[in-house]
Amino acid sequence: xxxxxxxxxxxxxxxxxxxxxxxxxxxxxxxxxxxxxxxxxxxxxxxxxxxxxxxxxxxxxxxxxxxxxxxxxxxxxxxxxxxxxxxxxxxxxxxxxxxxxxxxxxxxxxxxxxxxxxxxxxxxxxxxxxxxxxxxxxxxxxxxxxxxxxxxxxxxxxxxxxxxxxxxxxxxxxxxxxxxxxxxxxxxxxxxxxxxxxxxxxxxxxxxxxxxxxxxxxxxxxxxxxxxxxxxxxxxxxxxxxxxxxxxxxxxxxxxxxxxxxxxxxxxxxxxxxxxxxxxxxxxxxxxxxxxxxxxxxxxxxxxxxxxxxxxxxxxxxxxxxxxxxxxxxxxxxxxxxxxxxxxxxxxx
Numbered sequence: 001x002x003x004x005x006x007x008x009x010x011x012x013x014x015x016x017x018x019x020x021x022x023x024x025x026x027x028x029x030x031x032x033x034x035x036x037x038x039x040x041x042x043x044x045x046x047x048x049x050x051x052x053x054x055x056x057x058x059x060x061x062x063x064x065x066x067x068x069x070x071x072x073x074x075x076x077x078x079x080x081x082x083x084x085x086x087x088x089x090x091x092x093x094x095x096x097x098x099x100x101x102x103x104x105x106x107x108x109x110x111x112x113x114x115x116x117x118x119x120x121x122x123x124x125x126x127x128x129x130x131x132x133x134x135x136x137x138x139x140x141x142x143x144x145x146x147x148x149x150x151x152x153x154x155x156x157x158x159x160x161x162x163x164x165x166x167x168x169x170x171x172x173x174x175x176x177x178x179x180x181x182x183x184x185x186x187x188x189x190x191x192x193x194x195x196x197x198x199x200x201x202x203x204x205x206x207x208x209x210x211x212x213x214x215x216x217x218x219x220x221x222x223x224x225x226x227x228x229x230x231x232x233x234x235x236x237x238x239x240x241x242x243x244x245x246x247x248x249x250x251x252x253x254x255x256x257x258x259x260x261x262x263x264x265x266x267x268x269x270x271x272x273x274x275x276x277x278x279x280x281x282x283x284x285x286x287x288x289x290x291x292x293x294x295x296x297x298x299x300x301x302x303x304x305x306x307x308x309x310x311x312x313x314x315x316x317x318x319x320x321x322x323x324x325x326x327x328x329x330x331x332x333x334x335x336x337x338x339x340x341x342x343x344x345x346x347x348x349x
Contacts, residue, residue: 011043012065016058030069039064074243077267080275081240082321086130086172088119090323092348103340112140115346128170131178135163153198157210160190172237174225184214226251228344232328235314239265240277250281252308252330256295260284261310274324276315283308289334307333324348
């Protein structure tokens with residue numbers, strides 16, 4: 001195939017030969033004959049060339065430069081994204097995290113912190129899984145170190161049992177908390193030191209409530225797994241290989257119930273070294289805002305069904321397959337108005 005006359009970085013002119021057919025031309029660049037004709041006709045007017053239905057009497061046609069077929073694009077994407085099976089190399093050691101919350105009933109809140117993660121491979125009965133050790137620290141609230149006692153106490157209680165260890169399946173799904181029975185014991189051992197600093201009835205009640213949560217495995221696991229942080233931090237590895245619409249569960253509100261969402265992925269090659277996997281989803285369940293906030297479904301159908309959207313972006317390194325950054329946003333719309341927005345971004349340090 002002879003291409004002549006470089007028009008720009010995207011288009012080139014092809015000189016038609018007597019033996020050519022649209023199918024023959026197309027086969028050389030991964031297009032069908034109809035795609036070749038339609039592409040030329042969509043671009044010919046702006047370049048002063050003739051519109052055509054057949055090649056009879058046509059001397060030159062416009063073709064895309066460096067065209068890639070759907071099969072070629074899929075292979076290129078598959079070779080660039082992380083594998084379907086999780087590996088310890090997927091995570092960097094440390095990420096900076098920024099979370100923000102906005103709603104129509106409270107001021108915007110931004111929380112910054114540092115997250116360390118370490119993945120260790122486990123193999124039992126020829127089944128491979130992982131233990132993920134996660135430690136969050138250096139918290140800031142709206143750019144400053146929290147100075148109110150309740151925020152300080154909340155962070156201190158969380159730090160007393162850090163790092164948390166999760167069981168992660170080879171597909172990337174959280175399957176439980178490792179050595180959960182030791183968390184309450186660890187907290188109780190450190191509680192006296194906390195009580196020496198955080199005194200008063202309010203502090204005591206908070207620590208009692210924290211200890212109560214550590215005595216209820218199902219409650220504690222749901223608390224963590226329903227946060228936006230851990231849903232984003234532990235993606236399903238199959239998400240990086242989706243080319244059709246799929247359904248999955250996602251928590252749009254912490255400590256509520258998961259919602260069935262319809263997702264669609266797209267792949268953007270940012271440069272020769274990085275690829276971004278973008279995932280957009282909308283809730284499929286017919287529920288009300290009140291149901292979601294209360295954490296239970298009502299028997300009657302809602303008069304005003306909730307609209308909820310989720311957007312995720314994972315930037316990974318093409319060669320090492322390592323997670324460089326992850327972003328997510330959730331928006332809840334009630335009666336046509338945005339009720340709440342939440343965003344999070346993790347960036348490799």
